[in-house]
Amino acid sequence: MADSLGQEGADERLPASPDSRAHAAAETATRVRRLVAAAALLVSGVFVVAAWDLDVGTSARPGPGLMPRLAAAGLALSAVLALLERVKPSAEVEDAPDSSGARRQLVVVGTLTAYVVALPFLGFLLASAVALSICSWIIAGSHRVGRAVVIGGVIALAVDASFRVLLDVGLPSGLWDIRTF
């Protein structure tokens, strides 16, 4: 008994083997895959409904409604297939981040979302300076706000100037026409 208890204790302290990690990753990937497949099935249904008014035409003269229906059918079939399949442990799957990594990801994606929404109103220079400063601060993982502000500002200036002057590509200047040149 003592030996088995000792043995169990020893097993708990041992790190997970690569095989068991691969299996766990495959199980997680399968769960996410089923969610994605279910969403794809729903989207294919929405596609068919939205394409209802589009003319399918005839076999000899196919209309604009044919391709969306074919794509939706293919999506639905492959979604059903995905629901039935399991991801093998040997498959290449991205690892899930730890909780702090997931938090960083969510904050950065939220910042980028606000960035693209604000772009037409604030203009590229101002929106980039703010958003990229926030991203820099999150990635640095430190409290050096001043450094992040300088980095975001310099990048915004450099990209705005490069695109406008060197590449002759106009970027949004926003409601107050803020830009480098």
Add this chain to the structure above:
Amino acid sequence: MSNPWEGLLFGLQVAITPENLLAALVGALVGTLLGILPGIGPVAGAAIVLPLTFTMEPTAALIVIGAIYYGVAYGGSTTAILLNIPGEASSVVTAIDGHKMTSQGRAGPALGITAIASFVAAMGSVLLVAVASPFFAGIGLRFGPAEFFSVTFGGLIILAVAFNGATLASGLLPLFAGLGLGTIGTEGVTGSQRFTFGSLALSEGVSIVSLGIGVFAVTELVFLIGSTTIFSRPSVQPLRFRQCIPSSTDLKRSVLPVSRGGLIGFAFGLMPGPSQAMSTFFSYRLEQSVGRHRHELGTGAVEGVAAPEAANNAAATSSIVPVLALGLPFSATLAFMLTALQVQGVTPGPLLITQHPEIFWGVIASMIVGNVVLVFLNLNLISVWVRLLRVPYDVLIPSIFGLCIAGAFGARYIPADVFWIIPLAVLGYLFRRSAFGVVPLLLGLILGPLVEKHLREGLFLSAGDWTYLFASSGITVTVWLVVLAALLLPRLTVLLGRRHSATAPPAQSD
């Protein structure tokens, strides 16, 4: 211009004009940079560069994107050798012996051999492409809507099924999602609005630049942000050009591996699939079987760097031919080359060689120029590339985000193109977390309109006879047989393997 040597000379005349020389230089530098930097690979880089090519001549536009494509191979090898972090899948094998050489204090010769092997193999591949081009021109005369449909749609299925995921659905679901995304917007033939819901923004459709940036750049960076590696930067020893000159022994030992690798790479580049990565594995395996110093492979043998690098770059060169000659890109980066051609009003395909020889031969010959630029610049700029590897992530990642947003807007000056980046990045993230391929998504979006065009043309020509699209000629039958084989063979192999292990006699115990 049926004589390939005439074509190549003509192409060189086109390639050495100031605009095209500059395009090759810029593409080569950008490509190397993309190969070295994490989080932004050739697809995202081509997506950002693509809108900037709209104002260029078609030849210059293709030269830039082509140079990015094979320039990335050089950059990816640099990080593989110095840091054991392959910049691209095609550099994974190089890291095996390349990083061992770095540990032995021979990083310089490893990088030098990489540059020389890549250059020599790419040059050989260009010459082979020139010789093979009349064959493609001949095939072109036999292509009609059914053949185009078979090659485009059949090729897409092969790519999705054979090379993009752990299971059948791993490639097919993203492919059909991409085809579906490609139907959003104004339909080309009748001008019908599809899935626009009265929105002007949606009537412009989903930009491939947005998809390339969202799925390939932003997604990659989000994964990087979630990992713990962003809090550290690798330490890299400074290197100078003189240290990168390989010894005469290294050069002598590399001759046969480069020759073998180059031929393997050329062949792989003409086939669908991740040709660069596959060619490196195959050439390394061959060296392990027949190489004179095969027993040293894995311990820092120069052959372990020379062979896969030769294969890699030869494949990058020859894989441009299916894009130009068949209009079928076998990789996401080359799909942007196709788009660049379409935007310029040039139809890629078998007739490109005869209808636009300046484009076909100009691009082929520019690979000579581009590789010359790469071999000299990369070695001379090695200290710059090494310094770039030390840039902290809190500077690098926001810089790339800024470039992505500017690049996405600059494609069509439509705010919606920037908005699309976020949902597409989320889609890319979910796909990669659940073993779905992302390349079929991009290829579906880019080639979907072409597939639809050929489908409708074929049905119109055949008065509604669907068999015309599948069995009207030897080419269509061959393509669909290959598709069936790609769909069924892997499954049959697994089934047969299970039956064999079930019926095998049990092992004898002592």
